[in-house]
Amino acid sequence: MTVYAKLTQLGISLPPVAVPAAAYVPFVRSGKLVFLSGHIAKQDGKPWVGQLGLTMATAEGKAAARAVAIDLIGTLHAAVGDLNQVVRIVKLMSLVNSTASFTEQHLVTNGASELLGEVFGAAGPHARSAFGVAQIPMGACVEIELIAEIL
Numbered sequence: 001m002t003v004y005a006k007l008t009q010l011g012i013s014l015p016p017v018a019v020p021a022a023a024y025v026p027f028v029r030s031g032k033l034v035f036l037s038g039h040i041a042k043q044d045g046k047p048w049v050g051q052l053g054l055t056m057a058t059a060e061g062k063a064a065a066r067a068v069a070i071d072l073i074g075t076l077h078a079a080v081g082d083l084n085q086v087v088r089i090v091k092l093m094s095l096v097n098s099t100a101s102f103t104e105q106h107l108v109t110n111g112a113s114e115l116l117g118e119v120f121g122a123a124g125p126h127a128r129s130a131f132g133v134a135q136i137p138m139g140a141c142v143e144i145e146l147i148a149e150i151l
Helices: 001-010 059-079 105-123
Strands: 026-029 032-038 086-097 125-131 143-151
Touching: 001 026, 001 105, 026 059, 032 059, 032 086, 059 086, 059 105, 059 143, 086 105, 105 143
Parallel strands: 086 125
Antiparallel strands: 026 032, 032 143, 086 143
16 A cells, blocks of 8 residues: 555645744755654644643643644655655654653654554664653643655
8 A cells, every 4th residue: 555545544644844943954865864844743734832841741742742743744755856766664753842841752653653654664663762841832731853865
């Protein structure tokens, strides 16, 4: 099954690339690697604001991370032109806006990791880091960046 058929099966339509909110570009290609800038969680087109352990529970954070993954896939499509050219999702780095006592950043980030596994199959499993941070731009609950290898 192609990546696009899987996206259709999951009911996912790819969003356009978001306009950067500061002095950076959405992606950079270097050799066979594509580096995607951090994408914040959005809900209804606006930053998905919240802090895990204070105003949000793990399940909602996981849903937010899944939403970020959809945006990342949209940007990856724009960067590559054909998602079937993705050889491997290499790495994710996830920042979770959380209280000092919240310790489930890894479970929040699973929302993105699990979706990437579903969409890309054997090319989806990746290395990963998940950090708890005091704040993310615009008060967003999650920000994730991605590195992919392409043909």
